[in-house]
Amino acid sequence: MPKTEVERLAAGVSRAIAKRRAACELTQEQVAERLGIGVEAVSRIERGVVLPTVVRLGELADIFECNIADLLTEVSSRATDQANHIARLLSKLGSADRAMVVEIIEKLTARLGDLDR
Structure with missing residues (x-):
């Protein structure tokens, strides 16, 4: 390494x-x-x-x-490890807050994906 x-x-x-x-x-x-x-x-x-x-x-x-x-x-830096970390963070939230965080992540990934093009 x-x-x-x-x-x-x-x-x-x-x-x-x-x-x-x-x-x-x-x-x-x-x-x-x-x-x-x-x-x-x-x-x-x-x-x-x-x-x-x-x-x-x-x-x-x-x-x-x-x-x-x-x-x-x-x-x-592995996507699966990062996803598991996010899942642990989300598990501490109520359903409405989880939905809000997921929506934010969806918007961010769409926006950042557009910037990479």
């Missing part, structure tokens, strides 16, 4: 981890304590300086009560 791709992946995973930590209302100190590592190590992961191992991703997923895939698919 080219270095720039690894850097992009690390940056995306770091954002997903930071977002999940904040959503769980945990501090970096609390996450570090649960992982048995220093706060600086958690900070380096969240800044994308260090790409966590699969084992560490599993530990983080346990702390955040999500799947490892959730931490990875949020940053994936």
Whole structure:
């Protein structure tokens, strides 16, 4: 994998981890304590300086009560992963709000598709 791709992946995973930590209302100190590592190590992961191992991703997923895939698919450039991420976001909404979001996405894709021509 080219270095720039690894850097992009690390940056995306770091954002997903930071977002999940904040959503769980945990501090970096609390996450570090649960992982048995220093706060600086958690900070380096969240800044994308260090790409966590699969084992560490599993530990983080346990702390955040999500799947490892959730931490990875949020940053994936694969259309199916992005669709799954959108589906998870939509599942948190009521039917009227889901319909509104789908309508917005339809309009955006039509508009952006026209721009690509």
